Amino acid sequence: MSAVSDFSSRRPAEADYEAIESEYVEGRAIVEAEAAADERAVEAALRPRTLGEVIGQERVCEQLSLVLEAARGRERTPDHVLLSGPPGLGKTTLAMIIAAEMSTPLRITSGPAITHAGDLAAILSGMNEGDVLFVDEIHRMSRPAEELLYMAMEDFRVDVVIGKGPGATAIPLEIAQFTLVGATTRAGLLPGPLRDRFGFTAYLEFYEASELELIVRRSAELLGVELTDEGAAEIALRSRGTPRIANRLLRRVRDYAQVRADGVVTLEVAHRALDLYEVDQSGLDRLDRAVIDVLCKRFGGGPVGVSTLAVAVGEERETVEEVAEPFLVRCGFLARTPRGRVATPAAWAHLGLSVPPGAAFGGAAGQDSVQSDLFDAYDDA
Numbered sequence: 208m209s210a211v212s213d214f215s216s217r218r219p220a221e222a223d224y225e226a227i228e229s230e231y232v233e234g235r236a237i238v239e240a241e242a243a244a245d246e247r248a249v250e251a252a253l254r255p256r257t258l259g260e261v262i263g264q265e266r267v268c269e270q271l272s273l274v275l276e277a278a279r280g281r282e283r284t285p286d287h288v289l290l291s292g293p294p295g296l297g298k299t300t301l302a303m304i305i306a307a308e309m310s311t312p313l314r315i316t317s318g319p320a321i322t323h324a325g326d327l328a329a330i331l332s333g334m335n336e337g338d339v340l341f342v343d344e345i346h347r348m349s350r351p352a353e354e355l356l357y358m359a360m361e362d363f364r365v366d367v368v369i370g371k372g373p374g375a376t377a378i379p380l381e382i383a384q385f386t387l388v389g390a391t392t393r394a395g396l397l398p399g400p401l402r403d404r405f406g407f408t409a410y411l412e413f414y415e416a417s418e419l420e421l422i423v424r425r426s427a428e429l430l431g432v433e434l435t436d437e438g439a440a441e442i443a444l445r446s447r448g449t450p451r452i453a454n455r456l457l458r459r460v461r462d463y464a465q466v467r468a469d470g471v472v473t474l475e476v477a478h479r480a481l482d483l484y485e486v487d488q489s490g491l492d493r494l495d496r497a498v499i500d501v502l503c504k505r506f507g508g509g510p511v512g513v514s515t516l517a518v519a520v521g522e523e524r525e526t527v528e529e530v531a532e533p534f535l536v537r538c539g540f541l542a543r544t545p546r547g548r549v550a551t552p553a554a555w556a557h558l559g560l561s562v563p564p565g566a567a568f569g570g571a572a573g574q575d576s577v578q579s580d581l582f583d584a585y586d587d588a
């Protein structure tokens with residue numbers, strides 16, 4: 208498996224997106240097992256193709272459209288773009304749109320696929336003028352590759368090292384001017400020098416329910432699913448602010464409507480289906496609920512380190528940190544403190560439990576202990 212999917216010989220026309228997507232799936236499956244290939248194929252069909260088609264993220268889209276239009280006006284490649292935000296909010300979609308709006312080919316790779324600086328040098332030296340290179344999970348790139356990237360981003364030059372040991376020599380190699388689009392779920396993990404080399408950084412926010420409702424309706428139309436406004440609203444409400452989840456729930460509800468009802472997604476059908484799939488009224492799924500459940504019932508509401516929490520729910524630390532936590536924090540169910548994770552009163556209430564007297568955030572004693580811990584070191588950073 209090469210570290211990059213090469214689409215340089217083709218323009219990213221409408222018909223090409225499917226092919227781009229399936230190549231991408233293959234490339235990513237190694238590093239992200241949960242991104243099922245069949246889901247990716249459906250997602251490809253649902254992706255907005257232009258900035259105008261994107262629902263929500265208005266500010267980001269407007270800023271991005273300015274960056275791209277200015278670059279077109281100057282007949283230059285746009286500045287490097289960093290897209291930051293939790294999974295499923297549209298980073299890949301925006302990278303594809305940037306290439307499409309600039310009418311340039313898109314090359315796709317990911318941080319974990321670039322294990323050696325040489326992999327990246329090979330990718331970069333194969334780029335043509337104006338190409339867009341998308342590096343997903345850029346925070347997971349190896350350090351030597353990162354250092355090579357600094358120079359490539361700034362001076363459009365890479366050092367190719369010939370030989371090994373004391374006799375090794377670095378030969379500078381000019382590369383074509385390109386635009387790097389980096390995506391990360393953890394902007395904080397990017398080293399300063401790398402972050403500084405992006406001319407434009409977009410922070411993608413979770414979507415409002417009204418925006419998700421529009422996304423659900425658009426996807427339903429593309430998939431040929433009949434649904435009522437109330438059905439769409441119910442799916443949107445339980446989608447955790449995330450288009451990928453909205454689209455996934457829509458497909459599951461569609462299955463339910465087809466098999467257990469007359470094919471139409473009504474409010475009642477959506478209710479029954481989502482209850483069956485264990486997505487609750489607040490949009491918490493099984494993992495979210497497991498996290499607050501374990502936090503409250505096993506650790507008395509915390510504080511507890513995220514690694515411990517991850518082991519207790521049988522998940523990777525990254526999954527708990529990047530998938531469950533952002534939404535739980537946003538819902539006000541969980542707080543991140545320097546000593547670890549703490550359940551809020553809302554979390555206890557969500558589980559139908561009352562806050563025990565000594566719990567952090569529950570009573571004065573708990574508050575004090577969290578406050579004093581603010582000056583302690585991270586227990587498992």
Ligand code: ADP
Binds near residue numbers: 250251260261390
């Ligand atoms: P990320 O790269 O951030 O994980 P993706 O770009 O792969 O997210 O988006 C996941 C899915 O969500 C895509 O299939 C796309 O159809 C949908 N999606 C994301 N953002 C939007 C949006 N603003 N409008 C409509 N659909 C969206």
